[in-house]
Amino acid sequence: MKETDMIETDIAVVGGGLAGSTAAAMLGRAGISTVMIDPHEIYPPDFRCEKISGPHIDALKRTGLADLVLPATTFDGDKSDGTSWISRFGRLVDRRPGDQHGIMYDDFVNTMRRAIPDHVPHYATKVTGLTTSADRQHVTLSDGQVVSARLVILASGLNVGIRHWLGIEREVISPCHSITIGFNMKPVGRAAFDFGSLTHYTERLSDKVAYITLFPIGDAMRANLFTYRGADDPWLRDIRHDPVATLRRMMPHLADLTGDFEVEGPLKIRPADLYVSKGHLQPGVVVVGDAFSTSCPAAGTGSYKVFTDVERLCNVHIPAWLRSEGMGAEKIAAFYDDPVKRACDEFSYKEAQNLRSMSIDSGLKWQMHRWARFGMRLASGTFRRRLRGARMVKTVPDRREAPAVPHQDRAA
Numbered sequence: 001m002k003e004t005d006m007i008e009t010d011i012a013v014v015g016g017g018l019a020g021s022t023a024a025a026m027l028g029r030a031g032i033s034t035v036m037i038d039p040h041e042i043y044p045p046d047f048r049c050e051k052i053s054g055p056h057i058d059a060l061k062r063t064g065l066a067d068l069v070l071p072a073t074t075f076d077g078d079k080s081d082g083t084s085w086i087s088r089f090g091r092l093v094d095r096r097p098g099d100q101h102g103i104m105y106d107d108f109v110n111t112m113r114r115a116i117p118d119h120v121p122h123y124a125t126k127v128t129g130l131t132t133s134a135d136r137q138h139v140t141l142s143d144g145q146v147v148s149a150r151l152v153i154l155a156s157g158l159n160v161g162i163r164h165w166l167g168i169e170r171e172v173i174s175p176c177h178s179i180t181i182g183f184n185m186k187p188v189g190r191a192a193f194d195f196g197s198l199t200h201y202t203e204r205l206s207d208k209v210a211y212i213t214l215f216p217i218g219d220a221m222r223a224n225l226f227t228y229r230g231a232d233d234p235w236l237r238d239i240r241h242d243p244v245a246t247l248r249r250m251m252p253h254l255a256d257l258t259g260d261f262e263v264e265g266p267l268k269i270r271p272a273d274l275y276v277s278k279g280h281l282q283p284g285v286v287v288v289g290d291a292f293s294t295s296c297p298a299a300g301t302g303s304y305k306v307f308t309d310v311e312r313l314c315n316v317h318i319p320a321w322l323r324s325e326g327m328g329a330e331k332i333a334a335f336y337d338d339p340v341k342r343a344c345d346e347f348s349y350k351e352a353q354n355l356r357s358m359s360i361d362s363g364l365k366w367q368m369h370r371w372a373r374f375g376m377r378l379a380s381g382t383f384r385r386r387l388r389g390a391r392m393v394k395t396v397p398d399r400r401e402a403p404a405v406p407h408q409d410r411a412a
């Protein structure tokens with residue numbers, strides 16, 4: 001291919017999932033010459049992150065794109081009583097103001113893609129080759145075109161192939177760390193549930209469950225259930241075959257809060273490994289999002305990590321790197337050493353491990369942690385209830401509010 005046939009750009013973003021689309025939107029808006037390469041013209045339905053809240057929103061705000069993305073989400077504060085119910089030991093311990101924004105993953109990514117300015121081209125094709133150097137990078141597309149860029153942002157998610165060409169290895173630190181199950185829940189005999197959203201923690205350690213969370217997306221109530229069972233556990237067959245009976249058996253107090261419920265549509269079941277990259281510090285290429293390391297869906301830190309990676313990269317590092325010649329490894333190292341990114345990665349890893357231990361570990365240390373967590377939640381719920389100057393909810397029977405005495409096998 002002649003030099004003149006090449007597509008010249010400063011930044012080639014490989015992968016247009018949440019990380020790649022956010023990066024393309026931020027760089028395009030900053031006037032930095034960028035192209036995005038992803039085989040899907042429109043991101044297809046995919047069972048991934050379905051809600052954001054708390055620190056995710058703060059991280060999203062730092063990208064400058066929150067005002068474009070949040071209106072596409074469903075806010076639990078706008079539904080039913082507008083509060084987010086928390087239940088531990090099978091009892092309602094807190095009703096805090098709604099703070100969860102639900103959105104299906106494909107809508108999330110496609111909304112983010114709409115924030116990409118028109119002058120940033122999207123090549124709807126696969127990357128089939130990549131060579132990197134301290135000067136220019138060459139990205140070969142499956143239609144034969146070649147993109148020549150000063151920097152490649154590798155945001156190709158779980159794809160192993162591209163990292164393999166570059167000699168970037170994947171170290172699995174916790175295989176099948178958790179399994180996420182997604183489905184829609186509907187109240188029986190009533191138009192809506194009483195809550196804006198609900199998080200119901202495991203009732204017994206032996207169930208190997210972290211929690212079930214119910215949150216609205218549009219007019220539907222979406223449920224995500226997080227478990228620590230093996231991928232071959234027959235329990236997965238049970239829940240797929242008869243989700244209502246399996247949930248009622250496993251979490252007998254769930255229906256105290258939801259009332260009778262049914263499960264709509266097919267269940268999505270997806271195991272997640274925790275892994276980190278090795279050998280990623282190379283000239284000309286920077287790895288972000290799931291391509292760099294995965295998070296546990298139960299800990300819900302994946303999009304926080306994505307937004308933190310991309311925000312630091314696009315707001316801080318890339319503008320500095322483009323001011324001088326070359327794209328050597330010493331420049332790239334500044335991103336991996338960024339204290340904000342490192343703290344976020346560490347937080348994500350610790351949350352994944354702590355939540356698992358908190359949910360299934362019967363050791364004394366974790367029993368004490370469960371009690372402490374329960375006490376804190378109860379105290380903040382009681383304080384909030386007093387502030388409201390009324391009982392928690394008039395419609396809630398007393399037994400849902402009063403904390404039960406924890407059984408040895410119970411989780412707070």
Ligand SMILES: Cc1cc2nc3c(=O)[nH]c(=O)nc-3n(C[C@H](O)[C@H](O)[C@H](O)COP(=O)(O)OP(=O)(O)OC[C@H]3O[C@@H](n4cnc5c(N)ncnc54)[C@H](O)[C@@H]3O)c2cc1C
Binds near residue numbers: 016017019128270297
């Ligand atoms: C079941 C599940 C539930 C989750 N729940 C939550 C949650 O509640 N909260 C939370 O914060 N996080 C959650 N996560 C994690 C979160 O979804 C991920 O961290 C996030 O989606 C990663 O985004 P990404 O852009 O790095 O990867 P992806 O979205 O996977 O994007 C990768 C992109 O690369 C493209 N690509 C791959 N190969 C090529 C190629 N050769 N050429 C060009 N393009 C290519 C793909 O087409 C894709 O578009 C969950 C994850 C799972 C699996």
